[in-house]
Amino acid sequence: MDQRPAYFRVLATFARNSLVRDMMFRSNFLIEATSSVSWTVMNLGFYVLIFQFTPEIGRGTGWGQYQFFVFISAMMIINSIVQAFFMPNAQEFSELIRTGGLDFALLKPVDTQFLISLQRVNWSSLSNIGVGFALMFYSFTKMTFFPSVIQLVLFPIYVACGVAIFYSIMFSLAATSIWLGRNQALYNFWFYITNFSRYPMEIYGGSFAGDALRGVFTFVVPVLIAINIPAQLMAWPLSEQNWWLVVFTLVATAGSLAACRWIFQRALLSYRSASS
Amino acid sequence: MLARATTWWTILRISLEERLVYRGDFAIGTLMRFLPIVTQIFLWLAVFDAASRGEIEGYEISGYGYSDMVAYYLLAMVVRAFSSMPDLALGIALSIRNGDIKKFMIQPIDLVGFLLLTRIAHKLVYYSVAIGPFALVFYLCRGYFSGWPDPDIMASFCLSLVLGFLLGFFMEAAIGMMGFWFLEVSSLLFVYMLFNFFFSGQMFPLDFLPAPWDTLFQLIPLQYLAFFPAAIFLGKVQGPELVNGLLIEAGWVVFFILVSRVALRRGMNRYSGYGG
Amino acid sequence: MSIIELHGLAKSYRIYQKKEGLRASLTGLFQREYRDVHAVRGIDLTVDQGEFVAFLGPNGAGKTTTLKLLSGVITPSSGTATVMGHVPWLRENAYRCRFALVMGQKNQLWWDLPAQESFRLHQQIYGIDPAAFDRTRDELVDLLDVRDLLRQPVRELSLGERMKMELTAALLHSPEVLFLDEPTIGLDVIAQHNIQRFLKHYQQERNITIMLTSHYMKDIAALCNRVVIIALGQIMYDGSLTGIIDRFSGHKVLTLLFADDQMPSDLARYGEVLEIEEPKVTLRVNRDVVPEVLSSVLANHTLQDISVEDPPLEEVIAEMFSVSQEEAVEMTNTE
Numbered sequence: 001m002d003q004r005p006a007y008f009r010v011l012a013t014f015a016r017n018s019l020v021r022d023m024m025f026r027s028n029f030l031i032e033a034t035s036s037v038s039w040t041v042m043n044l045g046f047y048v049l050i051f052q053f054t055p056e057i058g059r060g061t062g063w064g065q066y067q068f069f070v071f072i073s074a075m076m077i078i079n080s081i082v083q084a085f086f087m088p089n090a091q092e093f094s095e096l097i098r099t100g101g102l103d104f105a106l107l108k109p110v111d112t113q114f115l116i117s118l119q120r121v122n123w124s125s126l127s128n129i130g131v132g133f134a135l136m137f138y139s140f141t142k143m144t145f146f147p148s149v150i151q152l153v154l155f156p157i158y159v160a161c162g163v164a165i166f167y168s169i170m171f172s173l174a175a176t177s178i179w180l181g182r183n184q185a186l187y188n189f190w191f192y193i194t195n196f197s198r199y200p201m202e203i204y205g206g207s208f209a210g211d212a213l214r215g216v217f218t219f220v221v222p223v224l225i226a227i228n229i230p231a232q233l234m235a236w237p238l239s240e241q242n243w244w245l246v247v248f249t250l251v252a253t254a255g256s257l258a259a260c261r262w263i264f265q266r267a268l269l270s271y272r273s274a275s276s
Numbered sequence: 277m278l279a280r281a282t283t284w285w286t287i288l289r290i291s292l293e294e295r296l297v298y299r300g301d302f303a304i305g306t307l308m309r310f311l312p313i314v315t316q317i318f319l320w321l322a323v324f325d326a327a328s329r330g331e332i333e334g335y336e337i338s339g340y341g342y343s344d345m346v347a348y349y350l351l352a353m354v355v356r357a358f359s360s361m362p363d364l365a366l367g368i369a370l371s372i373r374n375g376d377i378k379k380f381m382i383q384p385i386d387l388v389g390f391l392l393l394t395r396i397a398h399k400l401v402y403y404s405v406a407i408g409p410f411a412l413v414f415y416l417c418r419g420y421f422s423g424w425p426d427p428d429i430m431a432s433f434c435l436s437l438v439l440g441f442l443l444g445f446f447m448e449a450a451i452g453m454m455g456f457w458f459l460e461v462s463s464l465l466f467v468y469m470l471f472n473f474f475f476s477g478q479m480f481p482l483d484f485l486p487a488p489w490d491t492l493f494q495l496i497p498l499q500y501l502a503f504f505p506a507a508i509f510l511g512k513v514q515g516p517e518l519v520n521g522l523l524i525e526a527g528w529v530v531f532f533i534l535v536s537r538v539a540l541r542r543g544m545n546r547y548s549g550y551g552g
Numbered sequence: 553m554s555i556i557e558l559h560g561l562a563k564s565y566r567i568y569q570k571k572e573g574l575r576a577s578l579t580g581l582f583q584r585e586y587r588d589v590h591a592v593r594g595i596d597l598t599v600d601q602g603e604f605v606a607f608l609g610p611n612g613a614g615k616t617t618t619l620k621l622l623s624g625v626i627t628p629s630s631g632t633a634t635v636m637g638h639v640p641w642l643r644e645n646a647y648r649c650r651f652a653l654v655m656g657q658k659n660q661l662w663w664d665l666p667a668q669e670s671f672r673l674h675q676q677i678y679g680i681d682p683a684a685f686d687r688t689r690d691e692l693v694d695l696l697d698v699r700d701l702l703r704q705p706v707r708e709l710s711l712g713e714r715m716k717m718e719l720t721a722a723l724l725h726s727p728e729v730l731f732l733d734e735p736t737i738g739l740d741v742i743a744q745h746n747i748q749r750f751l752k753h754y755q756q757e758r759n760i761t762i763m764l765t766s767h768y769m770k771d772i773a774a775l776c777n778r779v780v781i782i783a784l785g786q787i788m789y790d791g792s793l794t795g796i797i798d799r800f801s802g803h804k805v806l807t808l809l810f811a812d813d814q815m816p817s818d819l820a821r822y823g824e825v826l827e828i829e830e831p832k833v834t835l836r837v838n839r840d841v842v843p844e845v846l847s848s849v850l851a852n853h854t855l856q857d858i859s860v861e862d863p864p865l866e867e868v869i870a871e872m873f874s875v876s877q878e879e880a881v882e883m884t885n886t887e
Binding site for chain 1 (some may be wrong): 322
């Protein structure tokens, strides 16, 4: 047992066990997958409706209908990854803290954050990724624009950054239940914060309130960056990218992950377990 | 008769007391519920900006200016405070599934009546606490409204709120009672929620819908849960159209009361047929 | 060679009085009522390699808290401890590979999946060589007689079977130190007996060090040669099982079987009457006066049978706790 646990193999086992478990409740799996997709389709209907009334979102921002669809597909891809790999674990984390089940995680000779963050996978949430990619390709045909190789390489990296930012916020919130106890407001808080990221960041501007929101959610809690930058990378040609923000995203990602790690470690030190 | 009334009053009073304990949570939660609206109004600001090419003042989409949009969302929130019934259908389905419903066979009050009373109690407490935050928000946003409507419009508005409450209640109760016949009500509920979100007017004023959707939304009763009362207040529905609308809404309420009663009686018969 | 050492280990919690509702919680941010709970108050203990030690004590005594401290699950308020040279609450992976903690009625196996899937996960997390893993697993499931249950979802197993699976999982990585927190709680007598037998066999064969907490005398009597009694966060006694009775019991139990109709009506003068079932009577008599009572009874009556026994262990311990609780009250009053 002096050999290190093979982190990849453990991850594969987590994925496999979750899949086996999901397949045991097959009808639930199908229902959940269908629900996610139908929800997405309905939202798409709303967006199509908006573009009946306007050529773009925000004057001179460049978010025309198909660019906006690219934004939406980036959002679908990022959200479904977060919902598949991390949301079930964040909810489980709060439960583990409440029941004292976190004890068992602390006994294992692997990094606790790794274990807690990845042990469950909700496969049905990945159904939206397909829709996301399909929508993205459809938009490319309509825009008569196809991203360059550089953009195609950068996109998955920046999707990972977006996922990492959402993950950090989600887990930092979940970790606070070690101090605050179980709190429904916590779940709602996550929803309210990420709600700001549903549309391009350019919609916040032009007023004091708008600029303030944009500033806070770019530099303090970088939710606006999470979806905007990967979307932007695929919506416009290389020459029109906002390179400052692209670089800043890497900083924001590193900062978010570091902050999350710090909060997590502090929380574990304060852990009290539950009385038997 | 008197005994009945006293029973009802006791139930109401107990429910009120129960909910008052959590009033602190309500106040903060209520304020936070306005947050998603912030994103929506920024979105529409961007849309109006682009559509009007910078001349937002006086520009209208389907008869709504930008101020109307903000006013509409705020009003829709008020209507939702009356017509939304969290956990009603699920609660009924659950008590059918685990047998709690049997106690109503021997008590002097039926399930629907009991739930109606408890729901009224919840709403009353909610309003008493929420009136603060709501008043604050409306005061801050008073610039988006063009003054108070005429007394008869106001009266119609209030009437539509009450009808909206009853409609929301009996619709969800009817769905919940499908639990007598179907094991999994949650799928049915999900479909209801999905359509509710889009066709009640929560997402956008239903006036925006093009053909053939505009006929569709007129045929189903979901519009009364958010759109219709807001439209009354904003003066979008007037005269004979208004009266017709209210009558049809009342008709739907009666319809769903009947459905609930029939479902309850048939369901209970079926239930006791199993020799509970 | 000592393998576990505790010096002045202490753990206190501050519990804030929680009020209902968010508004109360907010005001509570500025001004909170609290009380301090001293779960463990400075324990000193040394355990040698190969010992099987029992922790005994009433609820809330600090037994589980001590085990959790030694497992690194929680961090202490003060004091030191080392297990096999490691400081537990540093949560080093090297330490976590070498010990195991099993908690009764708490499940770490995946609920919907067969136990063998959870075992496989264990293998990968602990980095156990596949051949060694198969060997160890087979040995354990045979000893515990659960081989046929490996493919069944854990939720379908009975409480006793689940406990056996938990034990198996804990031992798959061949830990050198095993902490057991009430492993037989809630199990029926047969299951308890099986687990006791398994633990005894396993410990003897492998010569590992085990610390066990339990409420059941049978567990302790069957398994441990050393008993540590904890009450109110402190160690009250540390020694052998029989030593407890000698030290803490003030009396003996006399059972007298009178011949024919000879049973007297004034039994109370010999001692406290515990039970009468003509012609048998059970008395509780102070230790020092036992010879006196015996000679007196024999002189005045005809007896068919006499037995002089130690009181049941539970009783001794319960008595000891009530004594120690008085002492503790005295202690806290002078603090």
